[in-house]
Amino acid sequence: MPGTEESNQPRWSVGALAKAAGLTVRTLHHYxxxxxLRPSERTSSGHRKYTEPDLRxxxxxxxxxxxxxSLTDVGQALGTREDHDALRDMLANQLGQLDQQARRLDVLxxxxxxxxxxxxxSVAPNPxxxxxxxxNMTMINEYYTEDQLAYLDKRAEELGKxxxxxxxxxxxxxxxxxxxxxxxxxxxxxxxxQGLTRRWFELVDMFTGGDPGIGQSLQNLLTERRExxxxxxxxxxxxxxxxxxxxxxxxxxxx
Numbered sequence: 001m002p003g004t005e006e007s008n009q010p011r012w013s014v015g016a017l018a019k020a021a022g023l024t025v026r027t028l029h030h031y032x033x034x035x036x037l038r039p040s041e042r043t044s045s046g047h048r049k050y051t052e053p054d055l056r057x058x059x060x061x062x063x064x065x066x067x068x069x070s071l072t073d074v075g076q077a078l079g080t081r082e083d084h085d086a087l088r089d090m091l092a093n094q095l096g097q098l099d100q101q102a103r104r105l106d107v108l109x110x111x112x113x114x115x116x117x118x119x120x121x122s123v124a125p126n127p128x129x130x131x132x133x134x135x136n137m138t139m140i141n142e143y144y145t146e147d148q149l150a151y152l153d154k155r156a157e158e159l160g161k162x163x164x165x166x167x168x169x170x171x172x173x174x175x176x177x178x179x180x181x182x183x184x185x186x187x188x189x190x191x192x193x194q195g196l197t198r199r200w201f202e203l204v205d206m207f208t209g210g211d212p213g214i215g216q217s218l219q220n221l222l223t224e225r226r227e228x229x230x231x232x233x234x235x236x237x238x239x240x241x242x243x244x245x246x247x248x249x250x251x252x253x254x255x
Contacts, residue, residue, distance in 0.1 A: 011041065012050040021058055036075050037061060067094050103150045110153045143221040148214050155209050167203055174200060175236040182244040189251045197248040 018025045031037035032048070037058055039048040050058075057078065064074045144152070156164060174196060181193050188197075208214040222237060 009052060012055065014039070014048045014050070017050050017055070017058070021062065031061070034071065034075070036071060036078075067091065068097065069094060100146065103146045106150060106153065140221065143217045143225075144214070145217075148211075148217060151209065151211065152207070152214065155207065159206070164207075167206055170199075170203060172236070174203075175241070178245060178248075179236060179238075179241055182241050188244065188248040193248055194252055194255075197245065197252050200245065201249065201252075 012020070014025050014028050017023075018028050028037065028048075032039065037054065040051040040054055041049040043049060060078060061074055064077055065071075069077070141149070159167075178193070178196050178200070181190070181196070186193055188194075204215065204218065208218065222242065
């Protein structure tokens with residue numbers, strides 16, 4: 001508890017300050033030893049006494065620590081009180097790290113939410129299906145950056161479940177029709193093939209928002225992990241069809 005000595009100003013013992021700040025006495029002793037928070041006064045018997053300026057400094061220490069700064073960084077920030085740029089750069093760097101963590105948590109939250117939607121459905125997926133979902137999530141995370149995953153989640157929210165469901169329903173017949181042309185050897189510049197190709201990439205752009213970086217990540221995923229995806233879900237995207245669609249796209253862009 002605060003007491004008074006010669007100046008009528010409050011003083012705190014190390015035990016009282018530790019209790020009020022939610023720290024241990026050992027922590028305050030450590031702060032004293034490393035010069036981070038030294039008590040302004042000591043009693044005649046050598047006991048630490050903390051003053052109001054000490055209390056304010058401890059508050060700043062706790063605030064900076066709550067942002068994830070190390071004790072060394074906290075000491076540097078508090079030791080350069082006149083150098084605001086040093087503190088600003090430190091906090092800006094920490095803010096960037098917190099933003100990355102927030103994006104990772106947001107992406108993970110949406111992924112878990114999708115699995116829960118499956119579990120809460122009328123027919124709960126069996127353990128093998130859940131395992132495949134997790135494997136698929138892991139695979140996707142290898143090809144998309146955190147920013148891209150966050151954007152895709154935002155894009156899905158903007159489109160809405162009904163629009164997404166309608167677009168997803170277009171894929172099986174579209175893939176089947178393109179497969180017919182590929183197996184029949186239809187020229188890639190055939191008008192019907194070109195129309196199917198145009199719709200193919202319209203659907204891709206719908207989900208990616210036309211972002212070229214996300215489009216490239218999707219292409220890398222489908223090119224390199226196509227067989228694994230087909231094992232999890234029969235997409236119909238064979239190597240031959242993928243090559244055919246690529247040639248059809250090239251012909252479309254050449255128009």
